[in-house]
Amino acid sequence: xxxxxxxxxxxxxxxxxxxxxxxxxxxxxxxxxxxxxxxxxxxxxxxxxxxxxxxxxxxxxxxxxxxxxxxxxxxxxxxxxxxxxxxxxxxxxxxxxxxxxxxxxxxxxxxxxxxxxxxxxxx
Numbered sequence: 001x002x003x004x005x006x007x008x009x010x011x012x013x014x015x016x017x018x019x020x021x022x023x024x025x026x027x028x029x030x031x032x033x034x035x036x037x038x039x040x041x042x043x044x045x046x047x048x049x050x051x052x053x054x055x056x057x058x059x060x061x062x063x064x065x066x067x068x069x070x071x072x073x074x075x076x077x078x079x080x081x082x083x084x085x086x087x088x089x090x091x092x093x094x095x096x097x098x099x100x101x102x103x104x105x106x107x108x109x110x111x112x113x114x115x116x117x118x119x120x121x122x123x
Contacts, residue, residue, distance in 0.1 A: 001027055001112075004113065004114035005022070005114055005115070006094065006095050007023070009093060009118045010120070013123075014086055014123050017082060017085065018085065018119060020095075022077065022078040023075075023076065025076065031099050031101075033052050034071065035050035035051070035096045036093060036096075037093070037096055038091040041091075045094070047060055047106075051103070055071075066083050066085075067082050085119075087121050090120050091119060092116040094114055094116045095114040
């Protein structure tokens, strides 16, 4: 079993930056795809960025060039550096994990989730 805990959310103004963290505990096995999803009020959960077990990263078009996903294996922690934030980035951000060789796009494919951390960007 994998446990995930997000932190680092907050309120910033347009153009600001935040770094989210996702601490992973439990099953320390390899072969996990780790991803960030977000959900704005009244909208479906959408993928933001993901990293496959080989370290390859993928990003949603809306965040390319602004967000960077990374991980620290020694700390079992995944990060999401978010720069040039806009109000459209507002939402609850979730960390998710699943055993996939290539990270799926659908949230339904992930079976481990954190509780989420709120990001609010004001204009």
